[in-house]
Amino acid sequence: MTKNITAALLISILMSSCSESKNASAINSIENNSGSQALYKNEWKLTEVQGQFVPAISKAMLAFTPGKINKVSGSTGCNRMTGTFELSGTNSIAFSPLALTRMACLDDNANKLQILFTEALTKTDNWDITNDQLILKNGDAVVAKLTTQMPVTTEQLKLNGEWELNYISGPKIAFEGLFPNKKPTLLLALPNKAASGNGSCNGYSVQVKVDGNKIQFGDPLSTMMACEGNGEPVYFKTLKTVTSYSVDENTLTLIMGDIAVMRFTKK
Numbered sequence: 001m002t003k004n005i006t007a008a009l010l011i012s013i014l015m016s017s018c019s020e021s022k023n024a025s026a027i028n029s030i031e032n033n034s035g036s037q038a039l040y041k042n043e044w045k046l047t048e049v050q051g052q053f054v055p056a057i058s059k060a061m062l063a064f065t066p067g068k069i070n071k072v073s074g075s076t077g078c079n080r081m082t083g084t085f086e087l088s089g090t091n092s093i094a095f096s097p098l099a100l101t102r103m104a105c106l107d108d109n110a111n112k113l114q115i116l117f118t119e120a121l122t123k124t125d126n127w128d129i130t131n132d133q134l135i136l137k138n139g140d141a142v143v144a145k146l147t148t149q150m151p152v153t154t155e156q157l158k159l160n161g162e163w164e165l166n167y168i169s170g171p172k173i174a175f176e177g178l179f180p181n182k183k184p185t186l187l188l189a190l191p192n193k194a195a196s197g198n199g200s201c202n203g204y205s206v207q208v209k210v211d212g213n214k215i216q217f218g219d220p221l222s223t224m225m226a227c228e229g230n231g232e233p234v235y236f237k238t239l240k241t242v243t244s245y246s247v248d249e250n251t252l253t254l255i256m257g258d259i260a261v262m263r264f265t266k267k
Contacts (some may be wrong), residue, residue: 036087038129039064044146045192046077047133049116055109056189056196056205057162060117061149072098075209076114078105091128093136095121120144149191156190158247159210162197163188163264170261171234180230186252186264199235201227206239215245215254238262 046060047053054060060077061209064070064085073082073094083098098121105111124136136144152160165184167175185197188208195208195217202225207218220236238261242254254262 025102036066039134040066042132044074044134045149046117046144046146047150048145049113050143052113052116055187056192056194057187058110058113058189060113062146076100076117078107078114079103079108081226091126093124094125095124095174097122108153117144129262152191158209159188159245159252160190161188162186162267163252164267165209165262166265167263168235168238168261169259170231170238173230178229178234180229184232185267199227199232201225202234204236213244213246215242217242 015040015194030098044064045266046062048136049060049099054077058077059075062072062074064072070085070087071081071082072085072091075081078255079101081100084096086094088094098118100114100118105114117148120136123137123138123143126137128135128137132145134148135142135148163186163187165179171178179200182198184200187196189195190208190210193207193209194205196205199220202222204222206220209215209216217239220239222232222236235259239254241256241261243257244255246253246255252264252266253260254264
């Protein structure tokens, strides 16, 4: 009888020890990958890849889904992509070969971005998240940077896209005289806070703040090509005076106070 009780106690102790060991292993696994929860809470918009700046209007992004098999999906900016990934240790990650749709990237820049992005994911072996920025690395080398992407509202969708200027107030020179060769453009990709475009000669980027129908632009940062005429400086100067906007189908009007100072057509 005593032998049976002793055997039962030993079995109980062993089972308890085994259970505690499994629990400890599970806890350690969760702790090692606890930061991965931040991967799943947001969609991630590509902002830089292999040292190349990604235009704000690009739709290149990633979204991570946890499960027995962790899945990743997204866009190269041209094609949709899907695949799986594995997490191990602390912030180690490995992507499977990704499947892409077969749409042709007719734009050379979009095609180049697709190649750089898929190559970067192949190279990635670790990751980090700091201040809402996801950084993918190969060893210590950064191969891609992505930022949290908030859901786009209906009003933001109306503003988003590429707009071409067809009217500007103020100058006594005719519109065609200000911009004889190329009209200025404005590219919005809200909720991204940076807009971009062409001033009719130089490419530029500019900070933008939207609150309801209120809109404000910061100081445009442009390339430094020498340009004929005075159209581009007038465009940049007028952009900074804007306080609100209205959108009517394919027409965007930028307003200063109650005066329409710029009007664009969606390209």
